[in-house]
Amino acid sequence: MADRIVDPWGDRTPFGAGESWPVRVDQHLAAGLSPADVDRWVQSASILHSNGDAMDIAVKDQKIAGVRGRAADRVNRGRLDPKDLYGWQANNSPDRLTRPLIRRDGRLVETDWDTAMGRIVERSRQLLDGPGGWGHFGFYTSGQLFLEEYYTLGVLGKAGIGTPHMDGNTRLCTATAAAALKASFGTDGQPGSYADVDFCDAIALWGHNVAETQTVLWMRMLDRRRGPNPPAMLAVDPRDTPVAREADVHLRVRPGTNLALVNGLLREIVQRGWHDDRYIGEHTIGFDELSRTVEPYTPERVAEICDVPAADVERAAELLGTAQRLLSTVLQGFYQSNQATAASCAVNNLHLIRGMLGRPGAGVLQMNGQPTAQNTRETGADGDLPGLRNWDNPAHIEELAALWNVDPMTIPHWSPPTHAMQIWRYAEQGSIKLLWISATNPAVSLPDLARIRRILAQEGLFVVVQDLFLTETAELADVVLPAATWGEKTGTFTNADRTVHLSEKAVDPPGEARSDLDIFLDYARRMDFRDTDGEPLIGWTGPEEAFEAWKACSAGRPCDYTGLSYARLRGGSGIPWPCTAEAPDGTERLYSGGRFNTDPDYCETYGQDLTTGAEFTAAQYRAKEPGGRAFLHAASYAPSPEVPSDEYPLVLTTGRTVSQFHTRTKTSRAPELDAAAPEVWVELHPDDAARYGISDGDLVGLSSPRGAIQAPARIGGIRPGTVFVPFHYGYFDVPPSERVPRAANELTVTAWDPVSKQPIFKVAAVRIARLSGGN
Amino acid sequence: MHLAHYLGLLHRAQITLADAFRQVGAAHRDEPDVAHLCEQQARVCDGHAGRLEPFVRRYAEEAPEEPDRLHSELFRGTRTGGIGLLRDLQDLYLMANECDICWTMVGQAAQGVRDRDLFAVVQGCEGETTIQLQWLRGRMKQAAPQALIVAD
Ligand code: SF4
Numbered sequence: 001m002a003d004r005i006v007d008p009w010g011d012r013t014p015f016g017a018g019e020s021w022p023v024r025v026d027q028h029l030a031a032g033l034s035p036a037d038v039d040r041w042v043q044s045a046s047i048l049h050s051n052g053d054a055m056d057i058a059v060k061d062q063k064i065a066g067v068r069g070r071a072a073d074r075v076n077r078g079r080l081d082p083k084d085l086y087g088w089q090a091n092n093s094p095d096r097l098t099r100p101l102i103r104r105d106g107r108l109v110e111t112d113w114d115t116a117m118g119r120i121v122e123r124s125r126q127l128l129d130g131p132g133g134w135g136h137f138g139f140y141t142s143g144q145l146f147l148e149e150y151y152t153l154g155v156l157g158k159a160g161i162g163t164p165h166m167d168g169n170t171r172l173c174t175a176t177a178a179a180a181l182k183a184s185f186g187t188d189g190q191p192g193s194y195a196d197v198d199f200c201d202a203i204a205l206w207g208h209n210v211a212e213t214q215t216v217l218w219m220r221m222l223d224r225r226r227g228p229n230p231p232a233m234l235a236v237d238p239r240d241t242p243v244a245r246e247a248d249v250h251l252r253v254r255p256g257t258n259l260a261l262v263n264g265l266l267r268e269i270v271q272r273g274w275h276d277d278r279y280i281g282e283h284t285i286g287f288d289e290l291s292r293t294v295e296p297y298t299p300e301r302v303a304e305i306c307d308v309p310a311a312d313v314e315r316a317a318e319l320l321g322t323a324q325r326l327l328s329t330v331l332q333g334f335y336q337s338n339q340a341t342a343a344s345c346a347v348n349n350l351h352l353i354r355g356m357l358g359r360p361g362a363g364v365l366q367m368n369g370q371p372t373a374q375n376t377r378e379t380g381a382d383g384d385l386p387g388l389r390n391w392d393n394p395a396h397i398e399e400l401a402a403l404w405n406v407d408p409m410t411i412p413h414w415s416p417p418t419h420a421m422q423i424w425r426y427a428e429q430g431s432i433k434l435l436w437i438s439a440t441n442p443a444v445s446l447p448d449l450a451r452i453r454r455i456l457a458q459e460g461l462f463v464v465v466q467d468l469f470l471t472e473t474a475e476l477a478d479v480v481l482p483a484a485t486w487g488e489k490t491g492t493f494t495n496a497d498r499t500v501h502l503s504e505k506a507v508d509p510p511g512e513a514r515s516d517l518d519i520f521l522d523y524a525r526r527m528d529f530r531d532t533d534g535e536p537l538i539g540w541t542g543p544e545e546a547f548e549a550w551k552a553c554s555a556g557r558p559c560d561y562t563g564l565s566y567a568r569l570r571g572g573s574g575i576p577w578p579c580t581a582e583a584p585d586g587t588e589r590l591y592s593g594g595r596f597n598t599d600p601d602y603c604e605t606y607g608q609d610l611t612t613g614a615e616f617t618a619a620q621y622r623a624k625e626p627g628g629r630a631f632l633h634a635a636s637y638a639p640s641p642e643v644p645s646d647e648y649p650l651v652l653t654t655g656r657t658v659s660q661f662h663t664r665t666k667t668s669r670a671p672e673l674d675a676a677a678p679e680v681w682v683e684l685h686p687d688d689a690a691r692y693g694i695s696d697g698d699l700v701g702l703s704s705p706r707g708a709i710q711a712p713a714r715i716g717g718i719r720p721g722t723v724f725v726p727f728h729y730g731y732f733d734v735p736p737s738e739r740v741p742r743a744a745n746e747l748t749v750t751a752w753d754p755v756s757k758q759p760i761f762k763v764a765a766v767r768i769a770r771l772s773g774g775n
Numbered sequence: 776m777h778l779a780h781y782l783g784l785l786h787r788a789q790i791t792l793a794d795a796f797r798q799v800g801a802a803h804r805d806e807p808d809v810a811h812l813c814e815q816q817a818r819v820c821d822g823h824a825g826r827l828e829p830f831v832r833r834y835a836e837e838a839p840e841e842p843d844r845l846h847s848e849l850f851r852g853t854r855t856g857g858i859g860l861l862r863d864l865q866d867l868y869l870m871a872n873e874c875d876i877c878w879t880m881v882g883q884a885a886q887g888v889r890d891r892d893l894f895a896v897v898q899g900c901e902g903e904t905t906i907q908l909q910w911l912r913g914r915m916k917q918a919a920p921q922a923l924i925v926a927d
Contacts, residue, residue: 135925415917422917425806429857431926612812614909641811750807 004082005676008658009211009219014227017361018199021220025078028085029058029066038065043570045493045501047144047486048083048661050174050368051075051194051214052495054574055084057487057506064088064487064507073573075194075499081215083661086673088487090666091507096468097482098511108470108480113512113522116479120436121526123462124161127433134163134412138423138432141168141381142439143370144662146491146503148546149516150372151553152538153438154380156520159404160529160537164412165432168382169440169662170373171420172759176335177366177496178377178384179608179756180344184352185630186597187388187558187604188377191590192327192363193576194497197221199361202323204234206347207258207333208367211242212658217329222246232319236261237333238653239683239724240717249316252719253306255653256338256640256763262346263637264302265317267294269353274321279355283594285624286632290349293634305637307719320350325361332369332655337762338640341755342610345633352630358592365496370662372493378559379550383417386550387557388604391416392618395601403553405531416615419757420446421750428455436464438516439483443472444663444730447748447759448706466519469665472730483516484509490543491517492569498576498587500561502569517543558590558597591630598626610635613754640763641751644721648704648765650688651722654744655762660728668733680711680729680742684768685720689713697774704766707746712774723768727761778884779831779838785877786827792870793820795850799863802853806860809914813867816907823874823900830893849873857922861915868911875904 002010004026013022029035041056044067054073058066067088069078100116101108127136139157141150157166178188185191197203197220211218224231225246235247236258244250253261269275270291280287299310306313320326328351334343348364356362368374380386389396391413401408418426424446426432435456446452456463456476465477474480488509494500509515514522521538529537540546544566554561554577563579563586575586597603606621608614610633624631644651659676660667667673682700694700696715701708702723711725718724725744734740751760800813849870853863878901885893 132920132924135921414920415913418917421807426921428805429926431857431921609906609909611815612906612910613808613913614906615913616909638815641807751811752808754808754812 004085005659005672008082008215009222010079012226013223015198015223016228017201021077021198021223023071023078025069025071026080026085027066027068030060033060033065041068042504042506043070044487044503044506045371045574046081046084047371047493048087048666049081049214050371050373050496051081051216052371052493052499052501052574053080053084053216054501055080057088059506062507064091070573075495075574076216079216079219082659083667083673086670087661087666089671090669091485091487093669095470096510096513097470097480098513099482100512101480103478108477116481117522117526119479120464120523123434124527128161134161135165135431136433137161137163138165138427138435139163140420140423140435140437140440140442141376143168143170143173143368143373143376144439145372145516146489146493146543147372147375147379147550148491148543149520150375150381151379151386151550152517152520152546154386155404155538156524156529158380158411159406160524160527162410162412164383164415165418165423165426166381166383167418167420167423168373168376169420169442169445170370170376170382171757172336172445172761173369174335174367174373174377175758176340176344176753176756177330177368179341180348180366182605183341183345183607183610183631183633183755184348185591186599186602186626189388189558189590190365190497191357192365192497193588194220195588196327196361196363197224200231200325200327201229201361202232202234202319202326204320204326204328205243205247206236206328206330207335207337208329208331209237209241209243209333209655210329210331213331213369213656215658232323234316234319238719238722249312249319251306251308251312251316253308254719255651255722256643257306257637258334258337258343259339259346259635260297260302260305260637261308261313262343262350263294264297264299264313265320266290266346266349266353267297268299268314268317269321269350270294272317272321275353276355279594280353283596283629284352284632285626285629286634287353290632290634293636321354326351326354326356327361327363327365329365329367331367333762335756335758336760338760339635339638340753340758342633342635345610349632352632358589358594363589368496371495374494374496374498378494378554383419385413386553388559389557390604390606392606392615393601404537405533405535406537407532421752421757421759424452424455427458427461430460433460434462434464437473438466441471441473441663441665441730443476444743444745445727447745447761448750449743449745450707451750466516467665470732471663471665472732481519482511482513483519484513488513489515489517492547494577495574499574500564500569500577501574502566517546595628596630598628598630600626607631608755610755640760642749642763642765644765648767650766650768652702652704652747652764652766653722653724653762654727654748655724657726657728660726662728663730664728680726680744681714682711682768683714683716683718683724685718685722686715687720688723688768689715692768692770694768694770695774699771699774701769701771702747702766704747704749704764706749707741709741709743709746710771711742723766776834776837777839777842778881778888779834780841781877781880781884782827782831782834783841785874785881786824786831788870788874788877789820789824789827791850792867792874793817793824795867795870796820798853799867802855802863803860809860812910819903819907823903826896826900830896857918857926861918861922864911864915868908868915871904871907871911875901875908878904
């Protein structure tokens with residue numbers, strides 16, 4: 001096997017259009033171990049990127065000792081991402097949390113579960129008494145838990161406490177995917193399939209550095225590119241990523257201008273007559289307004305706004321406009337940027353006006369960063385209502401109230417759910433007094449970190465953190481709960497193309513660590529949440545029962561799981577929802593007949609104005625008479641809330657690197673991954689480097705109106721006027737007295753898309769200075 | 776013909792609304808969405824005022840004396856805190872409503888005088904005013920329970 005640190009994508013297995021992707025089984029075992037030594041293999045899948053690649057966990061002497069890909073799986077056909085090959089070692093890391101901690105006299109000290117849970121329950125009870133008690137609670141979760149855990153958390157939050165203040169770090173990651181899918185097609189859920197790579201003749205990657213974020217999907221794309229009749233490729237990215245280097249057309253846009261670009265491409269396609277009049281007429285609403293809105297975006301105007309050559313805009317439009325089977329993928333370059341939802345909807349528009357949906361090779365993938373992000377959205381742990389229900393539709397609330405046997409008034413649905421940034425604001429203002437953070441590290445991952453640290457340290461805010469390690473966030477908690485993770489518990493999760501995988505428990509968690517499910521169930525029991533008949537609100541006690549409860553909740557909704565079971569997920573390959581009696585093997589593509597989930601009684605949202613986020617009413621929605629047609633949403637470009645100035649003349653954009661995940665809680669503890677990308681860096685263009693007298697490797701200071709960081713410079717492929725910093729790097733591995741600011745989010749701005757509420761991590765104004773020479 | 780007076784009323788209402796949006800946005804910098812969207816909507820109001828201006832001038836020539844007590848004052852400055860935010864947004868909401876009903880009146884008159892250009896302006900702008908109202912209403916709905924029953 002190729003050295004996957006040097007070559008993250010490994011050997012090519014080329015294939016042609018319509019053929020099936022050849023199998024290639026990747027494997028990595030602990031040093032000195034051969035497959036014959038393995039005691040047993042346990043079925044699982046990856047939670048380190050939204051592919052959800054299927055794999056088996058090798059167990060040796062009751063320890064995880066390696067992994068190998070599952071050849072039969074529809075998602076990866078045996079391949080694994082380098083993060084999966086090596087990342088499992090973090091499970092065995094000696095600094096895992098093994099006992100609960102509580103803060104005593106300002107210090108975190110070890111304690112037992114009874115004491116730790118007792119504290120949380122005591123504080124919860126105090127807060128819950130009295131009107132509006134629910135409003136003191138905030139739950140901030142992850143994209144890393146399992147479906148069963150999210151559903152349980154959703155029920156205890158929404159029907160037990162009755163709070164709308166629940167969200168996940170999926171808000172930073174996939175909120176725009178969800179918002180764009182709902183807005184265009186009526187409900188959340190990916191229309192396309194990863195298998196569309198096998199059939200397409202053109203791939204457009206919109207702000208999606210797939211080579212580093214989802215390496216296995218990239219392998220599939222590369223294998224098509226190296227085979228006969230390869231698909232054409234378009235990349236939109238301000239940086240010179242591996243994707244951009246591979247692409248036939250690379251649009252190196254100015255950060256924050258995506259919408260202007262896609263509007264221009266739409267205009268060109270309509271002007272050249274590449275749109276599908278019949279599909280538009282039968283299956284969409286809003287074409288006239290769309291045409292009017294995009295009319296001013298001539299290639300010249302786009303060139304000016306986005307700072308790309310007009311001729312390249314025309315070339316890109318031709319690539320998109322003449323493809324017979326077009327696959328688009330969208331990710332953080334769009335989602336974490338200015339006008340995120342409008343720009344992502346514009347990609348949906350492109351597919352709708354070209355009739356490029358619902359058949360092999362013609363699909364759009366509004367991606368996720370984390371695989372289980374899909375589950376936060378489905379189950380309601382991120383504020384959405386379980387089963388992709390509409391908070392503004394009273395019938396949907398009645399359904400949930402009946403299912404849970406609670407008063408519908410308990411379920412918060414008087415306005416949209418509180419999004420993450422607003423939860424933090426309420427905590428800052430002091431009305432949220434208990435913040436429960438599970439499996440995520442906001443002290444590194446949220447914008448404007450100085451502010452986040454201030455909030456976490458605030459008197460009067462009781463912070464519970466449940467995680468594997470003492471993260472930067474856990475350092476500031478009042479109670480820290482040691483959690484079990486992947487490989488140490490059983491559950492399911494769903495990747496970006498709706499494929500559900502089962503991940504089985506392979507080994508016991510270390511020390512007293514417990515699964516997130518057990519922790520939530522324990523809390524619910526101690527809080528004694530009851531239904532209207534006085535029975536326990538949550539009747540299940542383990543993952544499989546939780547899954548069965550979830551199935552009942554999903555019945556009849558777009559994400560119908562009723563045809564799935566643990567037994568069906570065991571052994572073979574993942575299965576994409578909806579999976580029902582009528583579709584027992586799942587559903588590869590949605591909307592094949594051109595009928596969308598926009599019926600007013602079924603849809604997940606009545607829609608929003610894309611510029612302000614203003615919610616439309618049921619009456620306004622009904623008046624549109626969607627009748628199963630999709631919406632073409634149009635919006636004009638406007639500059640990002642923060643643009644460069646004389647004082648801060650450069651644009652900062654942030655993102656990932658292939659070897660690290662999230663804030664490195666696991667990846668930094670895998671020696672190979674840590675060694676591959678040990679340090680943060682600042683990437684800048686040679687012209688900018690020359691202007692500021694910076695050489696490769698020099699230590700530079702970067703500052704914004706919020707803060708400053710120091711990092712070595714890397715001169716390379718990025719557009720002039722823009723600098724890039726990877727966002728993974730925090731401080732947990734440096735003793736507090738030696739910490740020098742290096743987290744990208746010291747610099748980023750507290751601002752978000754009005755529709756999806758996803759923070760704008762990819763556009764901030766900064767200035768740069770050389771601090772000292774490199775070593 | 777009194778159309779000029781209503782045009783003047785609306786024109787001035789748009790200018791004062793723009794100003795109020797800016798003041799509220801500036802007063803609530805710690806609510807980044809409010810700050811950003813108020814700034815954005817102030818520009819929308821500027822645009823409305825600009826588009827009305829030629830018609831204000833054109834119809835002024837045919838206008839008699841302005842009637843008494845035509846203008847009313849709705850906004851007296853911003854406040855702070857959670858409740859303050861609600862009250863400020865509510866002020867904006869009332870002011871935007873005043874604009875909204877003025878658009879209706881002016882739209883009626885535009886049709887009466889068969890002024891296609893003015894009618895087109897009304898049609899374009901009144902929709903944007905509706906969006907302002909919807910955004911303000913939604914933002915208040917979201918903030919009200921926390922401000923009214925949860926915050927100390
Ligand atoms: S690292 Fe970013 S994209 Fe990936 S899961 Fe986390 S928030 Fe999402």
